[in-house]
Amino acid sequence: MDFHVQEMPMTEFMGRFSGQLFEKAKNFLDPEYQHGDPQHAHIAARLDSIGMLRQPFPAQREVIEAGSVHLYEEQAKTIVLSQDMGTGKTLCGSTIAMMGEKPQRVIVVVPPHLVGKWARELEITFPQVVVHKINHAGAIEVLEKAYQKNPGPPKIPEFWIIGRVRLRMSYRIEPATLIHRKKGNGGWYHTHHYCPDCGGAVMMPAPKEDKDKESSIGDMTLYSGNADGEAGPAQSFCHADEAWLSKRRTCQHVLYPSDPYKVTQGCGAALWKATRLHQKSPEETLSTALSALPGLGKVTIQKLMTHDGQTVRHILRDLSNGDIHPALAQLLKPAAIKKVRSYLDRTGFTVGDGNYAPVEYIKRKMRRGWFDVALFDELHELKGDNTAQGVAFGILSGCCKKTIGLTGTLVDGYAASLHPLLFRSDPESMLRLGYGAHDGARFQREMGIVKEIVTVIEEDGLKSARGKKVYRQTRNLPGLHPTVVSHLLLPNALFLELPDIEKSLQSMAEEKGYPPVRLLPSYRETFVRIQMPEQQKASVRTFCTKLIKALKEALKEGYGQKIMGPVMSAALYAADGAFQKVVCQPRNYSKPIEVLHPIAREDELLEKEIFMRDLVRRELAHHRKVLIYTIYSDKLDLTQRYQSILKKEGIDARVLKSSVPTEIREDWVQDALKDGCEVLICNPNLVKTGLDLFDFTSILFMQTGYSTDTVLQASRRSWRIGQTEPVRIYFAAYDETPQMTAMSLMAKKIRVSTQAKGNISDSGLSAAVEEQDTDDSGSLMAIANQFLDGLRDHSHDAITGAISTLSEDCTDGEFRANSMRDIQHMLAGSKPIDKNQSSINTCTSAEDGQSKEEELDILSLVFGAAQMAAPRPAPQKKKPASRPPSRKKDTGFMELDLFS
Numbered sequence: 001m002d003f004h005v006q007e008m009p010m011t012e013f014m015g016r017f018s019g020q021l022f023e024k025a026k027n028f029l030d031p032e033y034q035h036g037d038p039q040h041a042h043i044a045a046r047l048d049s050i051g052m053l054r055q056p057f058p059a060q061r062e063v064i065e066a067g068s069v070h071l072y073e074e075q076a077k078t079i080v081l082s083q084d085m086g087t088g089k090t091l092c093g094s095t096i097a098m099m100g101e102k103p104q105r106v107i108v109v110v111p112p113h114l115v116g117k118w119a120r121e122l123e124i125t126f127p128q129v130v131v132h133k134i135n136h137a138g139a140i141e142v143l144e145k146a147y148q149k150n151p152g153p154p155k156i157p158e159f160w161i162i163g164r165v166r167l168r169m170s171y172r173i174e175p176a177t178l179i180h181r182k183k184g185n186g187g188w189y190h191t192h193h194y195c196p197d198c199g200g201a202v203m204m205p206a207p208k209e210d211k212d213k214e215s216s217i218g219d220m221t222l223y224s225g226n227a228d229g230e231a232g233p234a235q236s237f238c239h240a241d242e243a244w245l246s247k248r249r250t251c252q253h254v255l256y257p258s259d260p261y262k263v264t265q266g267c268g269a270a271l272w273k274a275t276r277l278h279q280k281s282p283e284e285t286l287s288t289a290l291s292a293l294p295g296l297g298k299v300t301i302q303k304l305m306t307h308d309g310q311t312v313r314h315i316l317r318d319l320s321n322g323d324i325h326p327a328l329a330q331l332l333k334p335a336a337i338k339k340v341r342s343y344l345d346r347t348g349f350t351v352g353d354g355n356y357a358p359v360e361y362i363k364r365k366m367r368r369g370w371f372d373v374a375l376f377d378e379l380h381e382l383k384g385d386n387t388a389q390g391v392a393f394g395i396l397s398g399c400c401k402k403t404i405g406l407t408g409t410l411v412d413g414y415a416a417s418l419h420p421l422l423f424r425s426d427p428e429s430m431l432r433l434g435y436g437a438h439d440g441a442r443f444q445r446e447m448g449i450v451k452e453i454v455t456v457i458e459e460d461g462l463k464s465a466r467g468k469k470v471y472r473q474t475r476n477l478p479g480l481h482p483t484v485v486s487h488l489l490l491p492n493a494l495f496l497e498l499p500d501i502e503k504s505l506q507s508m509a510e511e512k513g514y515p516p517v518r519l520l521p522s523y524r525e526t527f528v529r530i531q532m533p534e535q536q537k538a539s540v541r542t543f544c545t546k547l548i549k550a551l552k553e554a555l556k557e558g559y560g561q562k563i564m565g566p567v568m569s570a571a572l573y574a575a576d577g578a579f580q581k582v583v584c585q586p587r588n589y590s591k592p593i594e595v596l597h598p599i600a601r602e603d604e605l606l607e608k609e610i611f612m613r614d615l616v617r618r619e620l621a622h623h624r625k626v627l628i629y630t631i632y633s634d635k636l637d638l639t640q641r642y643q644s645i646l647k648k649e650g651i652d653a654r655v656l657k658s659s660v661p662t663e664i665r666e667d668w669v670q671d672a673l674k675d676g677c678e679v680l681i682c683n684p685n686l687v688k689t690g691l692d693l694f695d696f697t698s699i700l701f702m703q704t705g706y707s708t709d710t711v712l713q714a715s716r717r718s719w720r721i722g723q724t725e726p727v728r729i730y731f732a733a734y735d736e737t738p739q740m741t742a743m744s745l746m747a748k749k750i751r752v753s754t755q756a757k758g759n760i761s762d763s764g765l766s767a768a769v770e771e772q773d774t775d776d777s778g779s780l781m782a783i784a785n786q787f788l789d790g791l792r793d794h795s796h797d798a799i800t801g802a803i804s805t806l807s808e809d810c811t812d813g814e815f816r817a818n819s820m821r822d823i824q825h826m827l828a829g830s831k832p833i834d835k836n837q838s839s840i841n842t843c844t845s846a847e848d849g850q851s852k853e854e855e856l857d858i859l860s861l862v863f864g865a866a867q868m869a870a871p872r873p874a875p876q877k878k879k880p881a882s883r884p885p886s887r888k889k890d891t892g893f894m895e896l897d898l899f900s
Contacts, residue, residue, distance in 0.1 A: 004618075004804060008210075008390040014826040015219060016260040016590070018883065020587070024185075024723070027310055029283075029749050030067075030071070032069055032070055032074050032500065033065065033069040033070070035062055035202065038443055040065060040069055040073075042811065043068050043069055043073070043099070044065060046068070046099060046101075047061070047064060047065065047068070047095070047099065050095070050099075050126065051127050052071050052095070052125055052126060053125055053126065053127060054091070054092055054125050056088065056095065056194070057088075057501055057504045057505065057508075058504035058507065058508065059496060059500045059501050059503065059504035059736075060087070060091060060496070060501070061089050061090055061091050061726050063081065063496050064095045064096055064099070066494055067079045067081065067092070067096040067099075067404075067494055068096055068874060069491075069839050070100060070494075071096065071099075071404075072100055072101065076492065077401075077402065077403060077425075077426050077428065078397075078402070078403045078404075078405070078490075078492050079402075079404055079493070079494065080094065080379065080404075080405040080406070080407065080410065080425070080489075080492055080493040080494070080858075081093055081096075081379075081404070081405065081406050081407070081491060081493075081494050081496070082407055082408070082410040082493055082495050083406070083408060083471070083494075083495070083496040084408060084496065084497045084498045084716075085408050085713075085720065086301070086498060086501075086720050086721045087497065087498060087500070087501055088501075088733065089377070089407075089408070089495045090118065090121050090377070090406070090731065091121070091125065092107075092406075092496070093163075093375055093377075094121075094122060094125065094126075094159070094375070094404045095125075096404060097159075097373045097375055097402075097404060098126060098129075098136065098157055098413040100372065101690075102153060103153070103154050103155060103156050103157045103158075104154070104157055104158075104372035104373055105153070105157075105158045105160070105370065105371050105372050105373075106157070106158065106159050106160065106372065106373070106375055107373070107396065108159055108160065108161045108162070108363075108374070108375045108378040109160075109162060109163075109164050109167055109328070109374070109376045109377065109393070109396065110133065110162075110163060110164065110175070110269070110378070110435075111163065111164060111377065111378055111381075112163035112164070112166065112349075113344070113503065113582075114163075114377065115135045115161050115163050115320075115321060115806070116133070116323065116344055116509075117320020117322070118161050118322070119131050119133055119159075119322065120281070121142065122159050122161075126157070128156055128157070129156065129157045129158070129159060130154075130157070130158045130159070131159045131161065132146075132158065132159065132160045132161065133161050133162075133165050133319055133321035133322065133323075133467060134160055134162045134166075134321075134358070134687070135161065135162050135163040135320045135322075135408075135742065136166070136315060136316060136317040136319075136321060137316065137319030137320070139166060139470075140314070140356055140358055140361045141558075142363070143358065143362070143366070144230055144361075144487065144863040145359065147366055147367075149372065151367060153372075153510065162358060163475075164376075164381075164382070164389050164392070165389075166320075167358055167359050167389075167396070168355070168357050168389055168391070168392035169390040172274070172275050173247075173248060173273065173274060173275070174272065174273055174275050175193065175242065175245040175246070175249075175271060175272060175273075175767055176196060176270065176271055176272050176273035177193035177194060177195065177196060177197055177202060177240075177245065177271055178193070178194040178195075178199075179191060179192070179193055179194075180192045180194060189635065191241075192239055193239070193240050193245060193271075195251040195254060195266060195267060195269055195271065196269065196271075196430050197251065197267050197269035198251060198266060198456035199268040200252065200254025200257065200264075200267075200270065200536065201239065201254055201255035201257060201268060202239070202240040202245075202249075202253075202254060202271065203237040203238065203239060203240060203253040203254060203255060203263050204237065204238060204239070204240040204241070204244045204249075204253070205235075205236060205237060206236035206237060206238050214319040218620070222445075225759060234261070234278060236314075236567075237253060238657075239242070239463075241894040245271060245272070246840075247272075248270070248272050249271040249272060249783070250266070250268050250269065250270055250271060251266030251267050251268055251269045251270075251271055252266050252268070253265065253266055254266045254267075258787075259475045264390060267782060274356075275625070285369075286305070286316070286641075287301055287305070287313070289316075290304065290646070291348070292349075293319075293340050293349070294336075294340065294342075294343050294664070294691045295333075295335070295336030295337070295339040295340050296332075296336070298333070300331050303331055303602075304327075304328065305891055307327060307617065309651065310400040310578070311325075311327055312326075314339070314559055315327060315328050319344065319349040321342075322344045322349075324337060324341065328453065331775060335391075337512050339459045341566070342667075343814050349587050357546075359392040359395050359396050360395075360397055362395075362396065363396075363398075363399055368399055369399075369400070369724055371399065371400045371401075371404070372399060372400065372401050372402060373401065373402045374396050374397055374399070374400035374401075374403050374404070374407070374505065375404045375405075376393060376397075376403070376404070376405045376406065377406045377423065377495055378406070378407060378871075379406060379409075379410070380407045380409040380410060380412075380421075380709065382421070382424075383417050383418075383420050383421050384420065385419075385420050385440060385880070390420055390424070393424055393425075394420075394423075394424035397424055397425055398427075398459075401746060403420070403425050403553070403829040404424075405425060406712070409708070409709045409712055409713065411480070411752060412424070412487075412707075412709055412749065413446060413478035413479075413483060413708045413749025413750070413752045414444065414518070414752075415443055415447045415448025415449075415480055415481070416442050416443060416444035416448060416476060418439050418443075418480075418488070419435070419440040419444075419802070420445040420483065422488055423435065423436075425438055425486075425492075426492055428559075429487070429492070430488075431661060433487065434481075437501055437755065441576040442889050444476055446481070447480065447481045447483060447484050447885060448476060448477070448479055448480060449477040449478065449479035449482065450474060450475070450477065451475055451476075451477050452472060452474045452475070453471070453472070453474075454472050455472075456470050463532055465825055469702055477687060477748075478677050478745065478748045478749040478751075478752045479748075479752055480752055492674055497518070497519065498520055498720075498721065500758070501519060501721070502517075502518070502519035502520055503636070505517050505519055505823065509702050509826055510827070512826065514826050517826065518817040518818050519721060519815070519817055519818065520719070520721065520723070520813065520817050521723055521724060521725055521726045521727060521814070521816050521817040522726045522727070522799060522813065522814040522815045522816075523719050523726075523727050523729075523798050523814060524726065524728045524729065524798065524800075524811070524814065525715075525729045525798045525799070525800050525801075526726070526728070526729070526730050526731070526732070526735075526800070526801045526802070526803060526809065527730075527731050527743070527797045527800075527801070527802045528611060528731065528732040528733070528734065528801075528802075528803055528804070529613060529735045529740075529803070529804050530607050530608045530732055530734045530735060530804070531607065531734075531800060532575065532607055532719050532734055532736075532737075533607070533806060535599060536575070536578055536599045536606075537736060538594070539578070539599050540574045540575050540578065540734075540737055541736065541737075542573060543571075543574050543594060544571045544737065544738055545584070547571050547584060547594050548567075548571070550563075550567065550593045550594065551563065551564060551567045563593070564588040564618070565586075566584055566585070566586040566587075566593075567584060567586075568738070568881060569636075570582060570583075570594075570596075571737075571738040572703070572737075572738050572739055572742060573636055574737070575606075575608075575734040575739060576602055576604060576606070576608065576632070576638060576702070576703065577632075577636065577638075578580060578598065578599040579598060579599075579601065579604065579641075580598055580602065581597055581598055581600050582593060582596040583595050583596075584594070584754070587874045589769075600655075602622045605645065606791075608702065608732050608734065608736075609641075609642070610761060611657075611732060611805075611806060612628065612642065612645070612700060612732075613649060613881055614704065615630075615644065615700060615730065615806060616646060616651060616678075616679055616804050617649065618806065619698045619728075620651065620679075621680055624697045624698050624725070624728075625673075625678055625679065625680075625695050625696045625697065625698070626675075626678070626679045626680075626696060626698045626699070627679075627680050627682075627693060627696035627698070627699045627700070627717065627718070627813045628642060628679060628681045628699075628700050628702060629682065629683070629684040629699065629700065629701045629702060629703075629704075629714060630642065630681065630682075630683065630702045631683060631684070631703045631704070631705065631839065633657070633682070633683040633707045634658075638702070639655045639681050639682070639683075640655065642681050642702070643655050643681055646679055646747045648692045649676055651679055652675075652676050652677055652678045652892060653678065653679040653680075653681060654672045654677045654678075654679070654681070655681045655682065656669070656680060656681070656682035656687070656890055657666065657682075657746075658683065662893070665686065665691060666691055669691065669693065673695055677880050680693075682704075684701075684710050684711070684714035685707075685710055685714075687714065687717060688709070688710050688713040688714045688717075691717060692716050692717070692720060692722075693717040694718055694723050695718075695725070696717070696718050696722070696727075697714060697718055697726065697727050697728065698723045698727075698728045698730075699714075699718065699727070699728070699729045700728070700730045700732065701715075701730065701731045701732065702732055703728070703733075703739070703827050704731060704742065705742075705743065705747050706745065707748065708746065708749040708750055711746060711750065712750065715729050721820075722820055723817065724794075724816050724818070724819055725814065725816060726814035726816065728811070731743065738845070760781065762867075766784075799813055799814070807845035815870070819891045
């Protein structure tokens with residue numbers, strides 16, 4: 001029989017046979033949960049039996065059922081919910097914790113400012129639960145009383161909510177020894193510490209470098225001995241010093257009282273004591289903490305201090321838990337109460353003094369498993385390898401039977417960042433793969449990508465022989481081995497994105513006979529490659545070349561780590577700061593490494609700034625406000641320059657500084673919008689979490705930095721549920737500069753992050769930026785991309801593109817979303833929406849008197865966001881300032897009437 005061999009590209013092969021391969025994969029895999037499987041009917045019945053006051057959407061319900069099967073049917077230890085912001089992580093996570101066969105006791109660890117919000121959401125979601133807020137100094141007292149009263153399982157579900165800062169708060173320790181200083185001819189030269197119980201001179205083991213030497217005091221050699229004075233084997237001891245006593249030491253070895261040549265066993269007493277983190281009096285501590293609350297002046301604080309001690313403690317307890325005590329409310333006006341409540345919701349309250357860490361008490365004094373479930377919100381913030389919060393996460397996870405993690409950005413692009421989270425939440429799986437608690441570097445090498453550069457230099461200074469010098473440089477690269485996804489993430493994580501919520505709504509609308517529904521508008525990401533003039537390009541290239549050369553020489557001499565930061569910062573800033581002298585001078589360097597003299601006049605616009613100006617002109621001409629991000633807002637400050645450029649064009653541009661406190665930034669932005677702000681300029685770190693910037697539908701990154709979490713979260717400030725207008729994101733970088741390298745690295749990290757969430761098809765910035773480093777490490781992922789590309793729902797993939805000038809920008813394919821009023825009508829079972837007013841591409845926003853603030857209140861009811869006790873009155877929407885016809889004509893851009 002003759003066989004014909006036909007060659008075809010991998011893309012064509014995967015597209016042609018993807019269906020067959022997918023069926024084979026389904027038959028090969030053995031998933032724990034499949035939607036609609038009859039064997040999981042009892043899980044659905046259990047969910048219905050809870051009688052939730054707020055029913056989840058179909059997509060949320062499927063996540064809850066799958067997570068419950070994993071934890072309670074398959075007896076798994078951990079489940080991680082990696083969900084987009086606005087998809088109901090609180091609702092899904094808390095409901096999974098409620099799905100045990102018997103009532104469970106759950107400890108919830110959240111950011112401090114979300115303690116009150118979590119409590120309110122739980123109370124309006126579940127009919128019969130007990131909610132305890134223990135984010136105050138008396139947390140351990142409350143836990144101790146509850147544990148003594150009921151050491152067994154709870155009769156009804158219990159939720160104990162604590163802030164992650166309070167969870168690991170602890171005292172500071174100091175040596176508690178008697179000190180004697182012996183004076184010699186040269187002054188005070190000996191400091192000896194004595195045990196406060198037995199009075200013996202405390203001895204410590206000699207340092208490692210002195211192990212082979214005999215320890216001595218003066219000319220006397222020390223030998224170990226027992227309590228009867230009999231000599232034992234020689235050991236190395238020396239007098240205890242402050243550094244050794246700075247930890248929790250006990251009296252283990254002391255100098256023998258009657259023989260200064262012997263060391264004997266000590267009494268075992270503690271040689272440390274607990275102390276406050278500061279030396280302020282309780283009154284000063286309380287006054288300082290209360291003065292941070294808005295609306296409380298000196299007079300009000302003095303009145304509070306006149307109350308009895310028990311009332312003051314109750315006031316502080318309620319403030320720490322996000323509540324306002326009646327005694328405090330009587331002293332405040334309604335406006336002040338509103339300010340205090342807003343502050344508590346956004347920032348939280350703490351007295352600022354430490355006590356015994358609650359996580360230590362739970363570990364040492366309470367029965368293992370008294371808490372059935374540990375639920376961690378914002379799990380990605382606990383990934384620090386040696387941080388107090390990360391260690392507390394590991395301890396508490398080990399004390400509970402089950403662990404539930406909630407996060408929106410699980411992976412930052414590097415495998416090493418996953419190691420602490422995975423090991424602390426599910427150590428058995430990691431140990432099964434051969435990774436211990438301190439194997440983060442090995443995990444990065446084997447499960448990520450490590451690039452090692454080896455430089456060999458031959459030296460022939462001697463005629464008779466040659467020598468070689470070998471220099472090695474190792475750095476981590478973004479990337480995940482498929483084993484991480486298949487063996488660690490997929491078995492323990494559930495992923496939910498905003499389009500999944502929309503898809504469930506669309507199915508519901510189809511069943512009820514409604515017209516098509518859009519919950520989210522289109523999302524466009526455009527990469528802008530800025531070309532520099534030849535003179536600027538040559539100068540910047542020469543400057544960066546000299547910097548990199550100096551860095552390589554410093555690496556060879558062992559000083560590279562000290563100057564790497566300043567060198568890379570100067571290289572990235574050179575093109576953006578070409579209007580001034582750019583100096584690279586690290587600390588401890590008498591002369592600067594390199595200086596870039598001004599290429600352009602200070603009043604002359606650079607190419608990226610011209611693009612910024614023209615983009616803002618175009619967007620404002622179509623009534624779209626612009627948010628501009630820059631990472632240079634501190635010593636190298638470009639915010640004021642960008643503001644002055646726009647103000648010369650008659651544009652109202654405002655700069656949000658880090659000096660604006662976190663708790664009032666949202667109010668600051670709203671006040672700026674009421675005052676006519678058209679453009680907001682800030683560092684993305686200031687607004688990446690906690691702010692909904694719906695008004696700014698166009699976002700421009702003048703620089704990105706290197707933080708994947710920051711870029712992902714800052715770019716989604718306006719593309720959220722409740723937004724009806726299309727959102728456009730622009731990333732600008734100068735071509736043939738280190739900015740392109742940074743942008744390529746960021747794109748690669750974002751791609752890895754989205755792959756870890758299950759969305760492995762290239763989209764967004766990673767599809768727009770060319771990869772500069774190519775290797776075979778991503779070949780398996782490339783095959784998977786091609787395999788699943790034809791199976792995915794692409795309706796909400798980012799519309800991507802790359803341009804060099806604004807004239808190349810095309811806004812085809814954008815669409816609006818339905819207003820939340822339309823969606824509320826559908827959920828309430830009202831009559832169908834008029835199809836002429838609600839087609840997919842021409843969805844109209846609320847224009848009949850309902851403000852965006854009121855739409856968001858509806859959104860909070862629909863999606864389970866906490867209701868504010870005193871909602872801010874809806875701002876009056878200011879009409880856009882009329883612009884003279886000459887401005888539109890001068891821009892040179894055609895009028896874009898996208899939604900007529």
